[in-house]
Amino acid sequence: MSVALPAASACVEAPLVAHLIYRLDIGGLETLLVDTINRMPAGCYRHAVICLTDYTDFAQRITRPDVALFALHKPPGLALGTHADLFRLLRRLRPAILHTYNLGAIEYAATAWAAGVPARVHAEHGRDARDPQGLNPKHNLLRRLLVPFIDRYVPVSHDLRGWLESTVRIPKRKLQLIDNGVDTERFHAGANAGVAEAWQDPDAFVIGTVGRLQDVKDQVTLIDAFDILRRDLPGERLRLVLVGDGPLRASLEARVQAAGLQDSVWFAGARADVAPVMRSFSLFALSSIAEGTPVTMLEAMASELPVVSTAVGGIPELVAHGNSGTLVPSGDARAMAAAIVPYVRDRALARRHGAAGRARIEQKYSMRAMLAAYVALYDELCHTKKTPRKAITPCAE
Incomplete structure (x- = not known):
């Protein structure tokens, strides 16, 4: 296991959210994860990122100094040893919430339950190219079998929410739609001052x-x-x-x-x-x-x-x-x-x-709306699971 420890330990009394992702590399989901960590108010939650396989230089985009980064180096296949590694890590970190992303990480919600993690969230950001309609019976059976171990499934579109409810048959009470958000200050129209790409041509x-x-x-x-x-x-x-x-x-x-x-x-x-x-x-x-x-x-x-x-x-x-x-x-x-x-x-x-x-x-689809939704979800689960926190007032308020 490799680990990048945080440079500081600010807000040590804030509950810890452990984000479990297959690999931290350039991608839409990964960008969203990094932006969520960077933009979420620091006094509300601390964060750790656990990569089942590994991470790349993309991890340097995490700008908060109190974020721990871990790589479990999972080999191909079932890799039962990775469950054991994660179990030990979670027992050491003692997060309030494990937040898993997509099919590759969902099975580890059961591991988190066994390790005593009070709340487990699973987000579905899209389906695999080999199963674009999400009809694979083995995958959907796995998603259903994990219902007792997952407190909330978070689809990022109405399409994914409908699929989880009608096709996968996840109980409606465990579904919560949260739309993805974008930084509208960084992404805007206008000229690029001093930037000229090779393909640029005023007539093209x-x-x-x-x-x-x-x-x-x-x-x-x-x-x-x-x-x-x-x-x-x-x-x-x-x-x-x-x-x-x-x-x-x-x-x-x-x-x-x-x-x-x-x-x-x-x-x-x-x-x-x-x-x-x-x-x-x-x-x-x-x-x-x-x-x-x-x-x-x-x-x-x-x-x-x-x-x-x-x-x-x-x-x-x-x-x-x-x-x-x-x-x-x-x-x-x-x-x-x-x-x-x-x-x-x-x-x-x-x-x-x-x-x-x-x-x-x-x-x-603003970044502010997305962050508010995730903070409200974390607050609700911490309250429901009676996770200790320094402040009684929820961060979403």
Whole structure:
């Protein structure tokens, strides 16, 4: 087990929340976790992050000095030894709450119960590419069997909430929807002062996407749609930018080369400066086959970008078709290309839809609203489980 100990021990009397995640690396869920820890009032809760496998330099984005970081180095497979390692760690840390994320971490709620952790929360942020509809009977049986050990299941979209209730059959009383939130001060429209990306051109229309290069994001369809778009609009200066890295990068680069698109497609790699990168785009595109409420889309809409996306998961709740963007079926490159055409031809339309998206984010998907919901949930569980805390007044008040 590897551990990064906190530099200070502020608010030692505040209850500890242990966040259990498969791996801490660049990604939407991981960004959300880090932002939640950094932005939550320090006097309310302390935090520890436990990675089942490992963490990368991405962990340096945690700016609070009192956050402990652990890696259990779980090997592939069942790995019963990891349960034992986590049990011992939780007995030492004695957190008030264990907060697990997605299928890869859910089974450890039982371990936390055995270790005496008073409250257990499990969040579902999206489904796996191999099971985009969430119908895998073994996975859903596991989710149901763990109901006695989990106090609250937290879906991040109405779609995920409905699936947990009707398909997985989680009791309604244990479900609590909490919408993802975005930092609307960091993500906004405007010029990038002193920043010039290689793909920028005042006369070009830049289609951008941000996400890990893996099957669930289906960037193949986006590249194919861009190929169609170039042929349909031969007089337009079009650019495609893929921000992110992952196991499919080499095959995607080969596809771009085979299509002769290497002069107009950029693989920007993993970027820490996503906010200014967003401001270099003209439109945000997402070709995923499964999603919860994608953080990158929240960031794009906060940046006043029109959105063209597949209508999967919680995206139809977020993007108003014909108002802040256009939704298309997954896996349909021709439909995605056709949806982008009006924005290329009518930049005023792009601006109107981008402004509508920003208004939607400010109305419902702010970072402040999300943090308030999580603090209220933690407060409720600490009160219900009679977890000792220094202050009697709940932090949410």
